[in-house]
Amino acid sequence: MTQVEICCGVGGTGKTTTAAALGVGHALAGHRVVVLTIDPARRLADALGTQTLGNTPSRVPLADAPGELWALMLDRKDTWDKIVRRFSSDADRAEKLLENRYYKAVSTRLTGSHEYMAIEKLHELVSSEQWDVVVVDTPPTRHVVDFFEAPERVRRVFDHSVISKLIRTSNGLFGFASKSAMGVFHRLAGEREIEDIYELFNLISDLSHGFRSRHSEVRDLLRANTTTYWLVANADAPQRNNIIGFLSALRERDMYFGGFLLNRCEADPGRVSQLGPVPAPALNSEQTDTWSEALERLLRRQHTRALRHQAAGQGLSASAGDAPVWMLPELSGQLRATAGLSDLARCLPPLAAASISPVSD
């Protein structure tokens, strides 16, 4: 069975880097792993030190790894088009839809389509049975739960009963309630727009069966016991509000929460005391004073930050029923290809045990 690891989190928490490090960790642990990113900003390619990533997996060279690391970047249009071809009842209809002006404008921009495409691609990777592990870097959203809701949202658009109602509306047959609601919608949206959308829905109506059966497979995959959700957070801004919503969404859907991956944690240099003047022969006595002061300030600040990050980690763990927290160090300077990622990977599952033990009350 392919193991699936899904990295969730709001934008700016270092999801892409963490997903890449998780991939490196699995390769170092001897697994054949593929990392899927949705990020159009090429951050995964940059982090892995490769030039380009396409819509199919490409191998990332990794020295001294007993396993294999592969990566790919989602091409939304390509993935959508594939779905249309697969779910259409005949090739002509598929091509007609792909050429439809409105389809072109709408397909990749439907609300939730980023997330849906990612899940679709994940399904494809798992079905291929070629991988020990698939790591998913989820699209940046403000609400981490958006990811799970995407299949449902997209399914609703393609829901057979909704579509057939719409088609029947345009043919003048259908229940009073919807008819009058659509009448109101006509007034809001304008007649021409409605006609355009009818045409589109008419064309895609024969995709709905495919979407529906795929939807249940995808739903099963997302809540399979081989699928683990990680929440990536920033040590300086753990954002409690989001986390509680995320966890209850997981619980409602019976999904497995692996733990927190807390980014940019400081290592603790210990309490600063009795350092004396800094031992640098090049400095005169006045310079020695200012340098001693500046360096001591750096040590003190780091100590304070490290304590705060520890507390943040414990707070997260406590807020999630003693869930494990992996503390990841801040990488120095620019991320340098896979060397920095290997260092990060050593702090992550599967290579490290959780760095915070559950807090007991």
Add this chain to the structure above:
Amino acid sequence: MSLPAFLEQKFVVVTGKGGVGRTTVSAGLALAAAQQGKTALVIEMSGTADVAEALGISNPSFEAQQAAPGVWLMTLTPAECLSDFGRRKLGAGKLLTRLLNNRVSRAFLDAVPGLHALLQLGKIENLINEPGPSDRHYDVVILDAPATGHGLTLLAAARAMREMTRVGPFHDLARVIELFLADPAITSVVLTTLPEALPVNESLQFASALEADGATLGGVIVNQLRPRPVPEAPAWATVREGIANASSPWSNVLPIADRAVAQYAEQEAVLRRLIEALPDGCPQVRVPRVEEAGLPRIDAVAQATLEQS
């Protein structure tokens, strides 16, 4: 102390990549405007309670709430904006209820790309240009906008909607919003960034996308600037050598100072690149790094905004 030009506009859009502090900056700009005697409204589009929490509001809502003297907060959810738009176009009553509660029309409305953002902007435009008798007057409305990640500006989204619909009330709304956002007398777009390579790269890409869309950048907020970690002279390498050669409790400081010096050098390089790439006279606000989250960071933004060069 004076306000930067962009805060003299009626509508300020605060954008930036995820994690750079847009929400903190939005609140801080409002505080700065209020300290200069203006009435400011901060608008949240997302429904996350972060800014509200920092400003001491526990249940942000569609009704504006006062967070501090001169600072108001309002959360615009797509559903409420849709009802509001419907009310303005259809009048309150059964018709509207029917539309909003019907499964078919809901699926329809949820699927229209960009419609949610457009309805939210429509509410803001209405609030500024045609406030109702019960609406408060605001000197400046500050929008905590979605992340710039997908490269699409709000302006481009409005244009796409206009081109896609061709006729009808949504088309009309898109046209109004497009004009509203592109009007330099009303709207200014402010970019928030961190003094780090990745956020600045994305900011510069966004600035040129904005220019290509025919809009101008109202200002740049560089958030969380690090202070100079060690004295300028002599060079860190010289002092480092002395510490490395002596066996003393100071050895702990080596990796920490190495990193701090490297980060500061990166910050300075990135700031130089930012200044070179920005148009002359584009206001810049530099906010020092504040460790404690919440109100202290918001205050820092307000102070830096009032003291901006």
